[in-house]
Amino acid sequence: xxxxxxxxxxxxxxxxxxxxxxxxxxxxxxxxxxxxxxxxxxxxxxxxxxxxxxxxxxxxxxxxxxxxxxxxxxxxxxxxxxxxxxxxxxxxxxxxxxxxxxxxxxxxxxxxxxxxxxxxxxxxxxxxxxxxxxxxxxxxxxxxxxxxxxxxxxxxxxxxxxxxxxxxxxxxxxxxxxxxxxxxxxxxxxxxxxxxxxxxxxxxxxxxxxxxxxxxxxxxxxxxxxxxxxxxxxxxxxxxxxxxxxxxxxxxxxxxxxxxxxxxxxxxxxxxxxxxxxxxxxxxxxxxxxxxxxxxxxxxxxxxxxxxx
Numbered sequence: 136x137x138x139x140x141x142x143x144x145x146x147x148x149x150x151x152x153x154x155x156x157x158x159x160x161x162x163x164x165x166x167x168x169x170x171x172x173x174x175x176x177x178x179x180x181x182x183x184x185x186x187x188x189x190x191x192x193x194x195x196x197x198x199x200x201x202x203x204x205x206x207x208x209x210x211x212x213x214x215x216x217x218x219x220x221x222x223x224x225x226x227x228x229x230x231x232x233x234x235x236x237x238x239x240x241x242x243x244x245x246x247x248x249x250x251x252x253x254x255x256x257x258x259x260x261x262x263x264x265x266x267x268x269x270x271x272x273x274x275x276x277x278x279x280x281x282x283x284x285x286x287x288x289x290x291x292x293x294x295x296x297x298x299x300x301x302x303x304x305x306x307x308x309x310x311x312x313x314x315x316x317x318x319x320x321x322x323x324x325x326x327x328x329x330x331x332x333x334x335x336x337x338x339x340x341x342x343x344x345x346x347x348x349x350x351x352x353x354x355x356x357x358x359x360x361x362x363x364x365x366x367x368x369x370x371x372x373x374x375x376x377x378x379x380x381x382x383x384x385x386x387x388x389x390x391x392x393x394x395x396x397x398x399x400x401x402x403x404x405x406x407x408x409x410x411x412x413x414x415x416x417x418x419x420x421x422x423x424x425x426x427x428x429x430x431x432x433x434x435x436x437x438x439x440x441x442x443x444x
Contacts, residue, residue, distance in 0.1 A: 142175050145186045149229045158319050162295075170222040173208070186227075187236045194223060194241045202247060217246035255390055256397040261382055262288055265391075266329075268380035269372070276359075278341030280372045282333040283356055283364075287373075287388055289330030290314065291395035291413050294388035298364050300355040307335045316414035324412055396424045 139147070150168060153159040177197050183189055198220055204210030211219070224241040231239040257265075266288070269280040286297050296314040304313040310331040311323055326334065334355075342357060349361020356364040370388065377386040392413070399409050410421040 141185050142178065142183075145230060145235065146171050146175065146226065148233075149226050152229060153225075160317055160319070163317070166218075167222040167225070170219040171226060173219070174223050174226075186230050189227070189236075189240045191240045191243060194220075194227075194244045197223070198244060198247070213247040217248075220244065220246045255385075256394040257382065257386065257390060259398060261380070262391070262394055262398075264380040265373075265376050265382060265386070269376040271379075273340075275337075275341035275344040278333075278337040279345070279356060279364075280376065282330075282337035282341075283369060283372055284376060284391070285330035285333040286312065286326070288391040288395055289327045290324040291392050292324070293392060294366050294369050297388075298354075298356055298366055298369050301353040302338075302355055303353065305334065305355060307331045307338070314414065320414060320416075322411065322414045393424070396421070400424055 150164055153167070154164055174197060177200065178184070178189065178193060181193065183193060198216060201211045201216040201219055202213070220241075224244070227236075227239050227241040230236045266281065266284055269277070269284045271277050283297060286292055286300070287294065290312050292312075292314055293316065296316060299315060300312065306312075307326075310326045310328065312326050314322055314324055316322060338355075342355070345357035345359065345361050347361065348359070349357065352361070352363055354363035356369070358364050358368055373386065373388055396409050396413055399412070400406065406421055407418055409424065410418045413421060415421045
């Protein structure tokens with residue numbers, strides 16, 4: 136087995152720090168690992184094998200390569216390149232703080248600015264059609280699918296948060312659900328009567344049929360074998376409901392989360408309340424939804440006001 140290089144040992148040290156001391160999500164760690172594998176391969180190809188040998192020019196050139204592409208990799212969009220740079224900057228900052236290197240070569244390198252893309256939301260009547268389409272008969276799977284989509288929209292949950300729910304995380308009497316977001320951050324979110332009713336019906340009349348085939352998992356949403364429903368299966372549930380509802384365009388679990396936030400703001404909710412409900416660390420992330428509502432106001436104004444044109 137080959138001896139790990141100094142660069143690889145440094146990468147492992149940083150990822151270990153993020154995992155153990157900061158409790159970073161597994162998917163995020165895997166993403167950082169992929170980004171840094173590409174980065175260290177770039178450095179190695181340029182004869183840089185020690186963290187102390189990296190200069191600001193190396194980081195800047197690597198960023199340019201991400202945007203321009205190479206023989207092995209297609210060019211990345213600004214948002215993807217910026218995400219990769221987050222891993223690179225975090226890595227070098229850690230090494231500098233730990234005293235492994237004297238300077239941080241990535242600290243002054245700015246990420247490319249992606250164009251502002253507004254979140255895609257669907258109208259309230261389209262959400263209702265989607266939720267209705269999830270209910271095909273009164274089978275355990277139908278009850279589960281309706282409850283799943285009601286939770287995604289009613290709580291603004293990420294798909295990983297929804298399939299990660301355990302029985303102890305829900306209180307249908309109080310209409311509250313406990314979600315664990317990025318970095319295992321916990322938040323309580325009201326469900327609303329429709330979601331609470333759908334979830335209650337599934338737990339009483341649907342889940343026991345699945346649970347009898349499994350090994351006693353505490354997961355709320357179960358598959359046909361009694362195990363926890365996967366993200367891929369939850370995706371398939373949504374895709375099938377969207378097709379039955381004849382919704383045009385791309386509908387994803389995040390579409391329901393975007394719709395949750397947009398409809399709250401349209402209804403007059405304060406942006407900081409929406410921030411808490413979504414589990415955003417910064418209100419800046421939530422404020423992009425206010426752009427959606429302003430755009431909607433412009434559309435209504437243009438269509439309705441006699442002197443808009």
